[in-house]
Amino acid sequence: METLFFLIVSFVAIVSAxxxxxxxxPINSALSLIMTFxxxxxxxxxxxxxxxxxxxxxxxxxxxxxxxxxxxxLLNIRVDATKKHSHKLILGxxxxxxxxxxxxxxLVKSRAALPTGPYSGEMIRKIGHTELVGRxxxxxxxxxxxxxxxxxxxxxxxxxxxxxxxx
Amino acid sequence: MGIEILGLPMMYYIAMVxxxxxxxxxVLLTVAYATYAERKIIGHMQVRLGPMRTGWHGLLQPIxxxxxxxxxxxxxxxxxxxxxxxxxPLIALVPAFITFAVIPFGGVIEVAGYKIPLQIAAYxxxxxxxxxxxxxxxxxxxxxxxxxxxxxxxxxxxxNSKYSLMGGLRAxxxxxxxxxxxxxxxxxxxxxxxxxxxxxxxxxxxxxxxxEWYLFKQPLAAFMFFICSLAEINRTPFDLPEAETELVSxxxxxxxxxxxxxxxxxxxxxxxxxxxxxxxxxxGGWNGPMAVAIPILGPxxxxxxxxxxxxxxxxxxxxxxxxxxxxxxxxxxxxFIPAALVNIIVTGIIAYFI
Numbered sequence: 001m002e003t004l005f006f007l008i009v010s011f012v013a014i015v016s017a018x019x020x021x022x023x024x025x026p027i028n029s030a031l032s033l034i035m036t037f038x039x040x041x042x043x044x045x046x047x048x049x050x051x052x053x054x055x056x057x058x059x060x061x062x063x064x065x066x067x068x069x070x071x072x073x074l075l076n077i078r079v080d081a082t083k084k085h086s087h088k089l090i091l092g093x094x095x096x097x098x099x100x101x102x103x104x105x106x107l108v109k110s111r112a113a114l115p116t117g118p119y120s121g122e123m124i125r126k127i128g129h130t131e132l133v134g135r136x137x138x139x140x141x142x143x144x145x146x147x148x149x150x151x152x153x154x155x156x157x158x159x160x161x162x163x164x165x166x167x
Numbered sequence: 168m169g170i171e172i173l174g175l176p177m178m179y180y181i182a183m184v185x186x187x188x189x190x191x192x193x194v195l196l197t198v199a200y201a202t203y204a205e206r207k208i209i210g211h212m213q214v215r216l217g218p219m220r221t222g223w224h225g226l227l228q229p230i231x232x233x234x235x236x237x238x239x240x241x242x243x244x245x246x247x248x249x250x251x252x253x254x255x256p257l258i259a260l261v262p263a264f265i266t267f268a269v270i271p272f273g274g275v276i277e278v279a280g281y282k283i284p285l286q287i288a289a290y291x292x293x294x295x296x297x298x299x300x301x302x303x304x305x306x307x308x309x310x311x312x313x314x315x316x317x318x319x320x321x322x323x324x325x326x327n328s329k330y331s332l333m334g335g336l337r338a339x340x341x342x343x344x345x346x347x348x349x350x351x352x353x354x355x356x357x358x359x360x361x362x363x364x365x366x367x368x369x370x371x372x373x374x375x376x377x378x379e380w381y382l383f384k385q386p387l388a389a390f391m392f393f394i395c396s397l398a399e400i401n402r403t404p405f406d407l408p409e410a411e412t413e414l415v416s417x418x419x420x421x422x423x424x425x426x427x428x429x430x431x432x433x434x435x436x437x438x439x440x441x442x443x444x445x446x447x448x449x450x451g452g453w454n455g456p457m458a459v460a461i462p463i464l465g466p467x468x469x470x471x472x473x474x475x476x477x478x479x480x481x482x483x484x485x486x487x488x489x490x491x492x493x494x495x496x497x498x499x500x501x502x503f504i505p506a507a508l509v510n511i512i513v514t515g516i517i518a519y520f521i
Contacts, residue, residue: 062313
């Protein structure tokens with residue numbers, strides 16, 4: 001049952017990921033990207049991480065992609081603005097070829113079963129994923145969390161200064 | 168316990184399908200008759216009669232409207248971006264309906280020795296003796312409502328008309344701003360409840376004849392959440408994306424026939440969702456006198472609360488004029504978000520000392 005579901009979701013994910021790069025219209029590409037994000041969220045649910053799944057949909061599909069769509073709408077990009085460049089094609093296919101070799105080697109050599117950590121699927125379902133994530137962030141990883149928030153604050157102030165010359 | 172399919176009893180599947188069908192049909196009927204109720208209520212508030220001709224006091228009006236929209240000509244503008252134009256009403260409609268999966272509309276009922284919780288995405292664990300549901304229920308609802316904005320934005324962009332584009336742009340700015348404010352305002356509730364699961368939030372509000380409702384513990388959060396949700400679903404007085412005096416009909420100007428009906432349904436389904444969520448978070452959900460002893464009363468109380476809140480929405484529409492756009496943005500960013508943050512801090516301090 002779960003394998004069948006996984007196969008369906010993977011099929012949708014791969015098709016929409018291909019559509020992201022093949023669609024002529026940028027809005028359709030953005031829509032396909034949202035679809036891919038949604039499939040990723042489904043994988044998180046299947047991996048017993050519902051909190052990460054909800055945040056994935058809320059932040060990536062709900063907030064960041066809305067801004068992307070907003071920008072595309074305002075820029076009004078023409079559909080036929082894409083021209084073919086042969087040197088980019090050659091370079092891209094070389095990079096793609098090496099990435100493919102890399103992926104095949106990784107798939108063949110790597111072990112699927114990693115050493116199990118302290119959190120099992122049953123434990124997550126019993127205590128709740130949100131609680132576990134919260135505990136880890138605010139007890140064990142408090143310092144990195146605070147550093148990240150200072151970094152974000154700096155970025156926000158920087159954005160305001162860049163956007164508003166006269167304050 | 169009878170036949171088992173894939174490790175789960177047959178009854179599980181029957182219960183699931185029944186719950187989905189009943190909830191879906193109920194929401195559809197509510198949506199259809201919400202349009203009638205809105206016209207009737209606003210009519211009487213403005214000393215008119217509202218629809219009177221179709222059936223007794225116009226009771227068949229929603230069906231007549233539905234048939235009319237169904238048989239209208241389907242027009243797709245020749246300069247429209249076809250794929251986005253066709254898919255936009257669906258993107259608006261689907262998130263509005265699937266949020267009902269996590270809203271608990273009743274307690275646990277027992278059918279033929281099998282306990283069924285009245286919530287679609289939930290099951291009763293007989294060994295643990297309690298209901299398990301999606302433990303990020305509220306986040307799921309916020310995530311789905313954040314997807315609803317695409318329907319309106321795409322409709323505005325794909326129609327290739329200036330009025331539609333203006334409506335779409337307004338909708339995206341408004342919905343993103345108020346999504347933040349709505350999300351921040353209910354954090355105070357989770358600080359008191361300590362959980363994101365809607366089943367547990369309802370259980371926590373069950374005691375002492377309604378005085379445990381979060382409406383009384385968090386009045387500011389309840390008020391702000393309700394207002395921000397109205398803005399997020401583009402209800403009056405915040406219906407700027409389809410302000411008919413300036414933008415013809417905003418993002419759905421170019422839509423006709425069933426596609427227009429889908430936007431219409433999405434708007435009312437969103438209203439039902441918002442009212443159901445407010446009832447669950449602040450008005451004690453399905454709790455009420457004797458609701459635990461007689462399980463069938465739970466859905467009755469829940470529906471009564473939802474309908475009361477929907478009446479308030481219509482009342483607001485009949486009473487208040489539309490906001491100006493800069494007032495709307497000012498209200499969202501400079502009033503609601505700071506107020507929600509202060510509310511979180513105050514709740515944190517009080518919760519720490521109690």
